[in-house]
Amino acid sequence: MHVSSLGFRTDLALLTSSGSVVEDRGTHLVVRSPDNPSYFWGNFILLAQPPVPGGEKEVVGAFHTEFPLADHVSIGIDTADLTDEARAAFEAAGMTVDVATVLTAGSLVAPREVEAELHELTSDDDWEARARLSQQLYPQTSEEAFMTFARQKNAQERRLVDAGRGTRFGAFVDGALVSTAGIFVTEEGVARYQSVETHTDHRRKGLAAAVVHAAGQHGLDRLGVRTLVIVADTDGDAIGIYRRLGFADLERQLMMEKRSGEWASMDA
Structure with missing residues (x-):
């Protein structure tokens, strides 16, 4: 097919x-x-x-x-x-x-500066913090069930990192991971974002824009990417953030x- x-x-x-x-x-x-x-x-x-x-x-x-x-x-x-x-x-x-x-961009507009440290997730503690951040966004689901899912999702992404296909960036405030976005190559010249997430207590501070921009620039500068692909809820808040960074609507x-x-x- x-x-x-x-x-x-x-x-x-x-x-x-x-x-x-x-x-x-x-x-x-x-x-x-x-x-x-x-x-x-x-x-x-x-x-x-x-x-x-x-x-x-x-x-x-x-x-x-x-x-x-x-x-x-x-x-x-x-x-x-x-x-x-x-x-x-x-x-x-x-x-x-x-x-x-579905939105795409070939270059990005720099967002405003944020009061956070931005860097790639590298250690086991970084990735466990990512799983915990995800779990905190869905408190209705049992912690055990969600953490099992989140850790398995981490394992899938870390296989992509190990294969050199991309990375995941995080924004850290006082040492705590509060926002994150992944970027991974899917085919020559194309990379797709994965799971842009921000803690509810740290939204509307420019952190999501910061990690999306950092991940995207990594793709453009380090991975040989020409087209960045991201998917957003059509009626959600995130799509406005992506458009301000330079993404344009492509398809549904x-x-x-x-x-x-x-x-x-x-x-x-």
Whole structure:
């Protein structure tokens, strides 16, 4: 199956580079991350096209067949075009439909200076702090379940770091990690951001812009990247930060989720 979406194409490149497996079924891909089964977008189905009218429940059923033990359903579609009827049908099947925005930049605008120390995550303590930061953003989910997921996600990213494909930057205030962003090469000349996160007590201080800029400049200056790719909630606050740094909208990325078990109360 040919994937046309830059958002999904870069997602898949990073997943396969860090140990995930992609099975091509012709009309769709099945993506598995055996080492991190609770990673929603490491274990999902990607459809080439929306299903025929009335086929939405069948698609959800296909996910359960592929991932019978999963506490979630994650389905992507390699086109942002979804009719109102199809959206309503997926929502009736319990799915939350999200159309994110994929943005790109070939150069970045410098943000304002911040009162924080910026550097790459290198030590085990740095990466554990990153897992703790992620967990603090989702207090509704049990600490044990989330930390298992976050540490496995760290392990995937550190494999990319070890392979020389990129790095993760952090902003530290009084020695504590409060904001972070990763950048990793997906194909020649292209790099994709991963998981831009800022502690709730340190937002609106320019820290997210600072780490995104630092990671992006690393990609442009050190990794031979010409195009930076980032994905944001279309209606969220982060997209404005990215646009002010010089990113421009390129396309929409269609993703649908349903969460249950430990993850039912986790915000999308």
